[in-house]
Amino acid sequence: MTRKFDAIIIGAGQAGPPLAGRLTAAGMTVALIERKLVGGTCVNTGCMPTKTLVASAYAAHLARRAADFGVQVGAVTIDMPAVAARAHKVTLDARGSNERWLAKMERLTFLRGHARLTGPTTVDVDGEELTAPRIFLNVGGRAAVPDMPGVSEVPHLDNTDMVVLAQVPEHLVVVGGSYIGLEFAQMYRRFGAAVTVVERGDRLIAREDPEISDAVRQILEDEGIAVRAGANCIGFAPHADGVAVSVDCHDGEPVVIGSHVLLAVGRRPNTDDLGLDAAGVETDAHGHITVDDGLQTNVPGIWALGDCNGRGAFTHTAYNDFEIVAANLLDGEHRKVSARIPGYALYIDPPLGRVGVTQVQAAESGRPILVATRPMTRVGRAVEKGETKGMIKIVADAETKRILGAAILGTGGDEAIHGILDMMNADQPIDVLRWAVPIHPTVSELIPTVLQSLAPPSADPKQA
Template sequence: MKKFDAIIIGSGQAGTPLAFALAVAGKKIAFIEKEHFGGTCLNTGCTPTKAYIASARRMYDTKNGEAFGIHIPAGSKTDLEKVKERKDHLIQSSVKGIQKGIENNENITYFEGIASFIGEKTIGINGNKITADEIYINVGGRPRIPDEYKALDPLDNQSILELTELPGHLVIIGGSYIGLEFGQMFKRFGSEVTIVEKNSAIINREDQDISASIQRTMENEGVAFRLNATCIGVKNLDNGQICVNVTCNKGQPQVIGTHVLLAIGRVPNTDLLNLEKAGIKTNVQGYIEVNDHLETNVPGIYALGDCNGQGAFTHTAYNDFEIIANNKLQGGNRKVSDRILTYGLFVDPPLGRAGMTLTQAKKTGKKLLVGKREMNNIARAKEKGETDGFMRVIVDAETEQIIGASILGVGGDEVISGILNIMTAKQPYTVIRDSVQIHPTVSELLPTLLGTLKPFEN
């Protein structure tokens, strides 16, 4: 059995930088990856989907020039094969960079395959047995495909990116982040799109007015929604089409499409690791339980990224790496609880979020100050002709600190960072309120917004 200083399982946005950081510190690393370098974000998540969204935006622009005085002759169409080629090139370039870095690092030994615990600090991989005092698990997750759907072989967020021909009618089961992004992009590409959601609103975790605004924008582009779907089921028809049962309160009880995308959540890949052999605890959803320093119940074994249930985003996975690297290599004491929840929904216009929703803030019992401004009252948004959405900021009246913000509108995914920085610094909202912002921008309305806060009453 070969012993290393550390074993890293998974090459996602936490595992890869950690492998290089430990190697630079002189540690001998066993680096295990079952499929492809870079994890979900690089291969099937952020990089490919944002490349597709960029292509979809170009299609949108070709059909919306008249209002800006630009006449674009009809006839533009999506070459999905070319869109895919561009996406593949972006991915391959990054993957090759990681691969080259690993091959050229004498402190990293790479193993390709599925790792399995055969003891508390012992891993089996391709017939080899390796051990280390420290083990870092960064195995990510995969789409949740219930058994009743498997025989139908529906599309998921990975397989849909391999299509080279546009679906005639794409039916998406699941009206949350993945479903909405794919729904808007494929509608812009030229497919008919219907989104089926079991709840009464899309992205149910967001405030109701956020969900309603996003749905209204997408409906204006021609995306159809079937909410309150009470008996969702799928079956293949003899003519090659697919029937999705919805039995909603209104409308036809079925939706007939050519392709079905299942976007109903993800599950961690922890079931592949034989964790019970190491005594590592998971919760009922399969996520590895960790403390504030990302250590499992077994000393010396850590879980990072999507598989620990502490965040399902690239930036939280990378922050997990930063926590480990700082604590292990620099003598720090960084914690998971130090970070503020923040994320984006990359529909168009995008949603940038930080901290609490208004619904969550109301439940705290704090005295709140709330400011809201519609995007159609922001000059920069009007000049761009993109006035859907609004800004909202929530402030703790006693501490004067921002505890939540939602920026739904053009540039919202970038504008939110200014608010997040103030929240992280634990400075009062007055710092932004009294600042001078660049004109003309969307951000310049933040001081105005914060200058008109009002006490919130339920």
């Protein structure tokens, strides 16, 4: 017997449950299917547990620096089982809250199982057939395992393993010099592990401008993290002390021996066992579901939200996908993904807050641009906190006088960046923010000052 609904949602990540809430509130009957854990990556293996671990690592780091603030403490030690238990509790609390919310949702049928499309309006859940005129795919992604020599012959970890690791590795080798890898690298260095970051590219977080990448690398190296960039021949082999990781870099030893190896080289969408072919849903070369500006697939009545659509790999973009779909379906709006201004953060310490395009990307447009930077050593709030590493960088259009992008690498950068993000979303000219009167002492108060220093790149006052 086929069960009929007004809508079917596959996946209970960041977009699925709130979409179910909007649809059921509008009077629709909804089936929400989850084969593993409610909350998706963010709640279970991503944002929440990792940022909880980051907080523990920061506490240890600050305790070691106590004397810098005139505070005397004893030896700082790490109780890793307690650290891991704290992170796990945050996950359990968040997941439980979501499950209780779904359980109380009227007109919602919540099913646990593996859902597969069997047609453009039908879904099989472990042998039971469901049908609906609207189907929403929110299946997320998982860590990618690269096809590197020897990778299948050695034990290795991914982000899912790391958030429940209850021991401090003797030597953690992180393969991948981007967001996930660098956050774990710093936190475990602060927990007491020796850490080496191996990156195939010539620099870390290559999407950023070179001076931002260089500053991030310096922050990590100042804490004793070894960075092996330009690793053009990464491979793995068993070793008596763990795993031998070949790097073949221009400088340094060609092999690094680690007790543990973390693979942080990207993620892949959970679309390979979703039955997309049966419904005629198209994907790109990386397995992401192809969607239009309203997040609809090529099949009428099927939408894709979150990491599986390749239009954003963050919790906030997944949630915004839900907002776009709900606004268009239920509120008569015409919201578009292309109108979204990209923003994200790297949660090392100090954090990097990013919005819009980089200087390199802006220059590629061919339009005249303005650039300004200011080191955090000249930000009073950073000096007062004794956290002066990093910089503020803003890129603007010389003709329209609109901010095109910004990076705040420094204490509070992940929060301060929102003042710029809001101005960009409001499509306001530079002078509007230039004449704002921000609160002292904050990091944000320096943004108007930096804007005064905007100049063509050739005359960019690097230390303005």
